[in-house]
Amino acid sequence: MFGNGRTRPTEEEIEGAEVFVIIDGSSETRNWSFGFEGVTSRITLTVSVIVGNERAQIVLQRAGPGGLVPITHKPEAEYGDSVITYGSPGTWRVKEPGERAPYALSWDQRPDEVVGSLQPIFGRPRPLLVDYDVLRAWVRLCDDEHDICKHQGNPVNIPRLRLVDVKNMCIVEFAGQKRPPFATLSYVWGATPFLRLTRENLVNLRKPDSLRTTLPPLTISDAITVCKGLQIGYLWVDSLCIIQNDESDMMETIDKMDAIYRESVLTIVAATGKDAHCGIHGVRPGTRSIEQHPLEKRDVQLIDSVDHNQFRMQTKFREPEWISEMPWAQRAWTFQEALVSRKVLFFTSEQVYWTCREGLLSEDTTEHFNTGANLMTNGVRFDAEFDPLEYQHIAISFSTRRLTFEADIGRAYLGTQNYLDEKWGGHEFSWGLPHGAFGSFLMWQWGFQKGRRMRRGTHPVRQSDGSVVKVPFPSWSWMGWIEGGQLIDFYGDEPSPHSPSFFVFDSSAGLIEVHDGQNWRSQPEPLADLLDTDSNSSDTSSDLATKVTENDLPLELIATPSIRHSALAFFTETVRVRYDPSAGFESTSRIDTPNDLQMMSQTYPFSVMIKDKFYRILEEHQTDRSEAKQLEEIELVAVFSGQMTKPRKLRGQYRLYCWPVTKQGGIRARASYMNTVIFLSLWKTLPQRKWELVAMI
Template sequence: MEITGKVDGDRRAPSHLSRLCETCSRLDLSRLAWRQGSMVLPCPEVSLGTVDEVKSKETSCELCRLLADQLTEVTTKVGADDILQVKPRTYATLQTSPGDDKLLTVSYLCVEVVPVDFDGTYGPKLPPNFWITGKEQPPSPADFQPWNLMTLQACLDPVPTVGQFCEDIEGHSTSGEYLNFSGRLRTNEVNLRLPRRWLDLCHIAHGTSCNPTRTSKSVVGMRVVDVVNMTIVNAPPNCPYAALSYCWGSVQNFKCTTENYDLLSLPGGLATAPLPNTIRDAITVTLAMSLRYLWVDALCITQDDQDMVQSQIPLMDTIYSAAIVTIVAAGGDNSHSGLPGVQVGSRKIKTDIVRTGGLNVTRAPNAYYRLGVEDSVWRSRAWTMQEELFSNRKLIFTPERMVWTCRGDYWTEQEAREPSPRPERKALAPRVDGIETKLPDTLSFSTYETLVQAYSRRQMGYLSDSLNAFAGIERHLFTAAGYQVIWGLPQMWFTRCLAWRTRYETDQHHEKQVLSSHDGTTHSVGFPSWSWSAWQRIPNTDTFVTDPDLPDDKNLLIFYECSKGGCERRIDEQSNESLIQPWSPKSTSVEAVDTIPPPWVEGPQAISLSPECLSRSWDVSSGLLKFWTSAAIVYLRRRECYRTNTPWTYEVLNQNATRISLRINVQSTRHMDWPGKSDLQTQSLDVSPESDRSVLAFEAIVIGREKGTNYHCAALFALLVEWVDGIAYRRGLFTVEEAAWMQLERSWMLVTLG
């Protein structure tokens, strides 16, 4: 007998004969979903017929109806003669019993659409910039490759439910059904007993490895929401609390201010407040988890109190790492979106169950093999990166499901994958933009670089927060260890970090950063052009990256940071090697240690500091750097190119119109007044107004040197700068061989870089 039906709530599906066509009735999906052996076994594919054949049987076959319904929802063009096939996608291999060497491979069942023109060749789609603009792009192998229509999940018979798991306090540890990663049934409203069940299970299965690494006592002046008395209170010492991570969005948000704080801090003060849905739902979930306190930025930080804002913003690493769990609102784009499934009618789940080939199958979420947040607005925001990174446990609400992820594992609402009495399998470690969600104890340049790249992909509502939303990461990695971070650039790698570049044209923004001095006064300082934080980000791209080869001749140039009061202090690039993983270039340098500076260093390197500056305490950075360096006039030739990420390519020429470098990266030239003619009046340059070429003169200043190796000559990193009132501003970065730089008309000068 075969079973089919729809399930509402935690009730079992009614048993009756399935309506299956001849093709579907012959399917043996169990051998695809649960296979004996390792995950390296070949994955067989099972054909279901053409699209037209499946559609013609939707009234007589439950499985065909399920597929036909999904075909009506996709926007991808589907041909009548395209083939539908089932293909397993492995996601776990485990032992069938403790001490047993027999393996069970668990797979989702992917239903693919195979274009009729598919020739069996797999390959990437050719990028748009591969072809000349205006020309028709020839077909790419990817145009005719199979694509995923929907995913089915295998379920045991009878199908387990979320409610049963929540009620089965001990049963999960002895029940064999939880060995097989079975799908399970859930309701439109989330079962609020499940988060608490997961929290208890995390304590049991993972011990202390997922516990907070800090406490509320670590944050001076921290406030929390008392969800029992619905009021804002000062956080009791070492109080267990949940934290909320969400997107404010562009809507009107209720927040704590100096005007309403007295009212909100009274018992019941929040009960009648117009709280947005996301915050109200988070309060409901916190209560359901038997936690009394909740931290929400909009309520626990007085938003118009600049002193409190400035003191709390750098502590996001502590606030989220001290939370028992972080509730993540990944199901909407603003604070009014709510947590899907908490309120009645806030989500709708399709729970079709079909039994075929000795196996129950149900729909799996679209992002079945991921956490389901990769394409969410929440994951795209800059502020949420450090919130995700520092949270030890996360309870994630997506439009399709509720997910638990911690340092030890991750569990999902629709799948029985919680721990059972079997040898520990390797947890599917969640990652943040390719970064492990636990930062290493030993610092490394690659960790910093990866974090900045990931951060640069994120969107930001206010560019004035370019460093604020990264402050918790800086504090965790550097400040807590006693190292300075100067406008986003760590002191121990300052020269290397000055050589950051971008793959795309982007403009400098002119927002200001609010800085606090020792006497408590605040100052608004413009972001310096030499910092990546001063440039607009391109969402979903690695806007800021570093060159594969970086300046490695440390202290060849000596950089000084300038204060608002007119004093300078040297940026010391020496580091404590016991805490910081040493950085080394990819190739071994020919030179050991340079005792003689290169010939382009033609004057003093250090700046004499006045006794007043040496005795005065540092106040607030002005964003200016001072340093002695080599400068020269170079000519930048711009050519039009047929690429989507940048419309131009560049070459560096000397005063004789000879090309000296192609290794160049310019942030943006849209703001520059490119001339129709140039000072370079030579026959080798076409600079007429009608030409796609144009030349502009720049002053270049050296910021670093890459030592020569057995494979290439020494090279210099230089900035293209524009001068305004005696201050140089970064406009681009290029690399040139040291020998070529020596051929330019150079000068040794004291530069102020803003």
């Protein structure tokens, strides 16, 4: 109980041990399915033991019939609940009669009669080796009962889709859209070399039995064993089904990876391995060790769970604790692989979990889905409509994951982006930011971290003519920055939003307008309406240029069309402010970052972040020219504005989100990953304000 190197409690501590027993009648186990309410309710009994400074927990489930089981029954024409007892096998839940009703129904639309319904959910012994009969039963259960988990649409259109033939142990190719059912593998590559498909070994690996003589790493070998146990004849593995030294083949397939995982009959997740040589637990003897201990009290049969993390409180859009600490959950590539998969088998250290869009199953619990209990409308389950909350949580979760090669960020996120694009009915993105709420999501914010920097390397872009160009990562997207942590939030969610008209470039490098807010609560108003650029000018907001044309673009975007793929162009107001370069300071943690950097700057001074230092913008530096030789200038670009909602005394006042930027020729880039947010009233007092075109990369 107190292993893992902990000191054994003393006899005195053992004598003073405290034991608590809690019966949880509605413990929820949540699936891994961002944007879906896949929850399975279970009844658990938790025994907590406190010995000295140590605490241990044992989670028990019912393991058979017997005993008195309470059922919640809502009396007709009465308020509140009453509890009756009923001798039954299994656990219980409350079920409404008739057709399944979504939670969205109001109380006056619900059926009057509510009936207690019993369901046979038991804890059960989990064998040390995987029982494929159980796994196949999960597949059949989902296939038979879950319409939402069925593949919709045509097979992925790839000229040559390679698969591992698990019977003949070789690579096979299928042309067009006709091919047999296949599984996919999601795993961590790691740094240790292993067998991969190349131009040089392609011919040899297509020969029958070639994968018996040229062995793949243990994780892939175990995945092949799983496919055999599930009676699935083919397996797609990225390292063996994409030619790793052929850029054209890689782009062609990586662009369609989301469709490949979505088409597969299920995805096998090797959750525990730090590299491809670690194998899959439960497939071979000696890979799982926890043994359960059944017991019986008052005619109630109980058995402990092999993983109590599955019963931890879990909010939607967050990775459940039964998977969040696994090596697989730390890697960026694997995120999209599970997100787009309709059905997933997670092989963790001690048991297998089945997760689909309806809920969660595990080896230590008998099969049961809360049929109808979790059914929600498409709008709530995010099956078809753009919703910024879903995007926000997906981006935040993805941002916590790591890459071996930092320039892979675009490829690793592409599958997620393609998936959301199709799911939301053709929703456009630019560098990970959805056009439906573009101005708001430009207000991403990384938490402070010393050493954070712009992402190095380039991202390959396939142009409309089929050619491939490599472009730099843009500073205006969260994808352009590196060095850990997670996005702390997207700030641009205030009421009465105002933003410029943003323009980006399509695959042919043509200028297109972003239809900001088209699919959200409301479209933002023009930022120009809030900004009277020059009080001495006769120009009004209606006279200010807002639409970008080819003639407005800087020479750099004309002379080098390829960098257009990284560019963002818009008309807005800019201002140049002076600061003392010798007075900059570096924070060592989030605690000592300037309080006035965000939200609070109504008057001078206010702070800006330039590279990795913070500087104070003082009023006297803007008006006193005597110190001009010692001062430097930084440009601030107005990007977004919205009204405050709290505190009450500031409600309704506008704040302006600004980017400190550097400029080279006609191209600007963000000077840091932190916004400067000041009140609109303060912005209007700043000198040297100017309405102009801003072209960012």
